[in-house]
Amino acid sequence: MIIELMIYTGCVLLLLGAGFSLLAAIGVVRFPDLLTRMHAASKAGAVGGGLVLLAVALVSFDSAVALRAVFGIVFLLLTTPVSAHLLARVAYLSGRQPTTPMVLDELTSKRR
Amino acid sequence: MTAALALDWATMIALILLGLALLVSIVRIVIGPTLADRVLALDLLTVVAMGFVGAIAIRTGLTLYLDIAIALALLGFLATLAFTRYILSRGRMTQEDPQ
Numbered sequence: 001m002i003i004e005l006m007i008y009t010g011c012v013l014l015l016l017g018a019g020f021s022l023l024a025a026i027g028v029v030r031f032p033d034l035l036t037r038m039h040a041a042s043k044a045g046a047v048g049g050g051l052v053l054l055a056v057a058l059v060s061f062d063s064a065v066a067l068r069a070v071f072g073i074v075f076l077l078l079t080t081p082v083s084a085h086l087l088a089r090v091a092y093l094s095g096r097q098p099t100t101p102m103v104l105d106e107l108t109s110k111r112r
Numbered sequence: 113m114t115a116a117l118a119l120d121w122a123t124m125i126a127l128i129l130l131g132l133a134l135l136v137s138i139v140r141i142v143i144g145p146t147l148a149d150r151v152l153a154l155d156l157l158t159v160v161a162m163g164f165v166g167a168i169a170i171r172t173g174l175t176l177y178l179d180i181a182i183a184l185a186l187l188g189f190l191a192t193l194a195f196t197r198y199i200l201s202r203g204r205m206t207q208e209d210p211q
Contacts, residue, residue, distance in 0.1 A: 007115040011122035014167060018129035021160045025133035028140045028156055034148055037140075041156040048133075049185070052126070052163040056170055056178055059119065065175040072182040076159070079185070083155060083192040090196045091148035 003061070010059035017051030020044050034091055042084035050076050123171040130164045147202075151195040158188025 027040025050073045057069035092107060137160060140153040162184045169177035 004115045007119055010170070011118050014122050014126045014170065015129075017163055018126035018133075018167070021163050022129045022133040022136070024156055025136040025140075025160065028153055029136055034146065034152070037149065038152055041152050045156045045159045049159045049163045049166075052166040053178075053181065056166045056175075056181075059170050060173075060175050060178075062175065065178060068178055068182065072178070072185060075182065076162075076185055079189040080159070083189055083196075086196045087148060087152060087155070087192065090200045091146070094148075094199055094202070 006058050006061075010055040013051050013058065014055035017048045017055060020048030020051060022048075024048055035088060038084050038088055042080050046076055046080040119170065123167050126167045127164065127171070130160055130167060133160045134164065147195075147199055151192060151199070154195075155188055155192045158184055158191070162188070 021044070024040050024044035027044060028037050031037045031040055053069045053072045053076070057066040057073075060066065060069075134157065137153050137157050141150050141157070144150040144153060162181045165177050165181040165184060169175055169181065
């Protein structure tokens, strides 16, 4: 009973993760600007990969595998915002103006 | 529907969705107007490939694939870090050239 419940939950999480990854890819193609594309890729992409790893942790009935999968999720959730922040900052500082005008620009003094 | 059959169907559908995600993000890598767009799409590509390897790990039952997935996540993070350093140094050079 509990085993079947965990397998069904893993199936749902796997499909959710795959759907989030597909939505992130579609957002990266469809959005008009680098910063909005980054909004799609860094949030939906990290959630998609994390949900797939969580499905691996649920479906494999092994504590070592589940622990490794949870470590992978934590690593993903720690590193994706860092890389997105670095990429946005570098793309801003290297002088490329975004196509859509910003409401507030707090980094104008840092722009070289 | 038994649990094994549901798992079979779910991994098949997830593999199809993740393959579509890989193809769609490759479109952005090809047409990306700036280098930062391409780096962003490559970052997303490694995360989606990690999910693909995770789905294969569920489908085949070989949990060694999970280590490959974690190594792929680490590789994607380090690649994005290196690319941002490269864009930063290149941007500085192009900024200083006209002066």
